[in-house]
Amino acid sequence: MNAYPLAAISYALFALAAAGFLTCGSLVRMLMFLELMLNAANIAIVALGPQPASQAYALMLFAVAAAEAGVGLALIIAMASAFKTLEAENIKDLKG
Amino acid sequence: MILTAAIYILSALAALATLLMLFERNPVKAAMLMLAALLSTAGIYLALSAQLLAALQVILYAGAIMTLFIVAVTVTPQAWRDRPAPGRMARVLGLAAAVVILAELLKVSASLKIFTIGAGFEETGTLAIARELFGRFIFQFELLGLVILASIVGAAALALKKRTAP
Numbered sequence: 001m002n003a004y005p006l007a008a009i010s011y012a013l014f015a016l017a018a019a020g021f022l023t024c025g026s027l028v029r030m031l032m033f034l035e036l037m038l039n040a041a042n043i044a045i046v047a048l049g050p051q052p053a054s055q056a057y058a059l060m061l062f063a064v065a066a067a068e069a070g071v072g073l074a075l076i077i078a079m080a081s082a083f084k085t086l087e088a089e090n091i092k093d094l095k096g
Numbered sequence: 097m098i099l100t101a102a103i104y105i106l107s108a109l110a111a112l113a114t115l116l117m118l119f120e121r122n123p124v125k126a127a128m129l130m131l132a133a134l135l136s137t138a139g140i141y142l143a144l145s146a147q148l149l150a151a152l153q154v155i156l157y158a159g160a161i162m163t164l165f166i167v168a169v170t171v172t173p174q175a176w177r178d179r180p181a182p183g184r185m186a187r188v189l190g191l192a193a194a195v196v197i198l199a200e201l202l203k204v205s206a207s208l209k210i211f212t213i214g215a216g217f218e219e220t221g222t223l224a225i226a227r228e229l230f231g232r233f234i235f236q237f238e239l240l241g242l243v244i245l246a247s248i249v250g251a252a253a254l255a256l257k258k259r260t261a262p
Binding site for chain 1: 099100103104107110111114115117118123126127130133134137140141144145146148149152153156157160161164165167168169171172174186187189190191193194195197198201202205206208209211212213220224225227228229232233236237240243244246247248250251254255
């Protein structure tokens, strides 16, 4: 299989997730799209990299994604109780 | 041949799920669509002969991270009440930025057209991956343990702050 369609697949998934990230206003949703962007990058690494090394690298990226989701959701829950909103546009105060 | 078809079909499914997520108002339905996209990605990994990654994708992404998202949506009633109403301008600008990103990426990687990936299903053993992780990538792997510890401490500190504050 040619490498270009594989790269194009991951680019398309990345661009769709980026579109969602840039257009939606809710923080939870933004984090979801962020995870999907990371997922698309993972596909590119696994598809195009040298085989055992790229899979080991993707495995480490899984752990980074899990850590990011944990901290991000803890932040979102803390912000939800501090600001009483989860819309990024409504959060304007620097000092909650 | 069948693997190539599987990759195309599964990636179309993942793209469709992500596209539907863009227009879904209900946060739980959006989370379910994200689950569909993640499971399709697990299928893509399987077609790319990355069996361990496919299993981990189902367990870690579709299991653990998805549960976290559902819990976060459940405990924050604001996620339900807030109706996203981004300005028309912001929406158009975001979509345009995504299109530009896609076009640039496709243009930059045009040189990949001469390469071919070895077709055919082959078994990538966990031993080979473990050799990489504990051989060449040992420093990164140990550092990753520190990252996860820091994230656990950070998440716990963020969650406990409210209870201990006067």
